Amino acid sequence: MSCRIFINRFDYNLVVRGERKKAEHKNGLAVLDFALRETCGIDLSRQTIEKGLHGKPYFADRSDIHFNISHSGDLAAAAVCEYPVGVDIQVYRPVKDSLIKKLCSDTELQYIRSSDDKSRAFLQLWTLKESYIKATGDGMSFPMDEINFDIRRQNVKNAAVGRFSNQSGFYYVRDLGSFSLAACVLC
Numbered sequence: 794m795s796c797r798i799f800i801n802r803f804d805y806n807l808v809v810r811g812e813r814k815k816a817e818h819k820n821g822l823a824v825l826d827f828a829l830r831e832t833c834g835i836d837l838s839r840q841t842i843e844k845g846l847h848g849k850p851y852f853a854d855r856s857d858i859h860f861n862i863s864h865s866g867d868l869a870a871a872a873v874c875e876y877p878v879g880v881d882i883q884v885y886r887p888v889k890d891s892l893i894k895k896l897c898s899d900t901e902l903q904y905i906r907s908s909d910d911k912s913r914a915f916l917q918l919w920t921l922k923e924s925y926i927k928a929t930g931d932g933m934s935f936p937m938d939e940i941n942f943d944i945r946r947q948n949v950k951n952a953a954v955g956r957f958s959n960q961s962g963f964y965y966v967r968d969l970g971s972f973s974l975a976a977c978v979l980c
Contacts, residue, residue, distance in 0.1 A: 796874035796978050799828040800882070800969075802867050817869065821862035825871040832873045833858055847932030861927050868972055876962075876980040879927025881920040883973050888912040896922070898941040913973075917953075918942055920975035921966050928962070928977040942966075 803820045805813060826837035841853045852858055862871045863882045872880035893905060893915050901918050908914035921942045926935045944953040944966055952967035966975040 795832075796872065796876070796878060796976070797828065797832055798870060798872045798880060798965075798974070798976055799824050799831070800868055800870045800974070801827075803869060805867060817864040821864045821869040821871065824869045825860060825862050825873075828871040828873045829858070829860070845930045847930055847934055849927065849930035849932070861924075863924075863927075865972065868969075870974060872976050874978055876978050877928050877930070878976060878978050879924040879929070880974075880976045881923040881927065882969075882975075883916050883920050883923075885913050885916055885971055885973065888915050896937040898938055900941055900943060904944065913968075917944060917966050917968065917973045917975070920973045921964055921977065924975040925964070925977040928979050 801820070801824045805816060808816045822837065829835050829837050840855065842850050843853045844850055850860065857875060858873065859876060859878045860871065860873045861878050861880045862869065863880050864870070865882045866884040868882055870880050870882045872878045893911070894902065897905065897915070897918060905911050905914045921944070922937050922940045925940055926932055929935065942964065943955070952965060954963065954965050956963050962977060962979040964975065964977045966973065
């Protein structure tokens with residue numbers, strides 16, 4: 794099995810107010826179900842999902858399959874891999890400078906300051922950071938400013954791909970128009 798990311802768009806116009814988050818999560822699981830069928834030939838409904846200390850989901854009886862889901866706006870994404878994986882998708886939106894300074898390293902701040910669209914640059918980094926802590930299973934307990942990504946080189950169709958300098962693994966971030974999509978794999 795290789796690492797693969799699946800994305801689907803959903804229409805939430807008929808969703809009752811207050812039920813949106815449940816619908817988004819349900820649709821994220823639907824994308825995961827499709828991804829598992831495509832990559833592994835397994836049915837999500839026949840699997841038991843457990844959660845780690847910080848909420849990272851895993852299959853109790855299938856340690857050979859790692860997965861993660863994310864949803865934002867009208868998109869849901871799922872990643873399936875043989876190694877620990879995290880995925881994050883975010884709608885681009887304005888971000889306050891105080892948040893940027895709090896969550897970014899000096900290198901990342903330089904990248905953001907040199908960008909024409911600071912919020913967009915930050916959200917690309919944010920999706921990478923969130924996908925990283927989802928892959929490690931550390932969740933929000935990990936200090937975000939200690940994660941450092943250098944994505945200045947966009948080298949694959951509006952995407953940046955790179956290897957971690959401090960551990961085995963790689964990352965991927967892609968601009969999808971009004972969304973940023975990122976994945977981190979620890980191998």
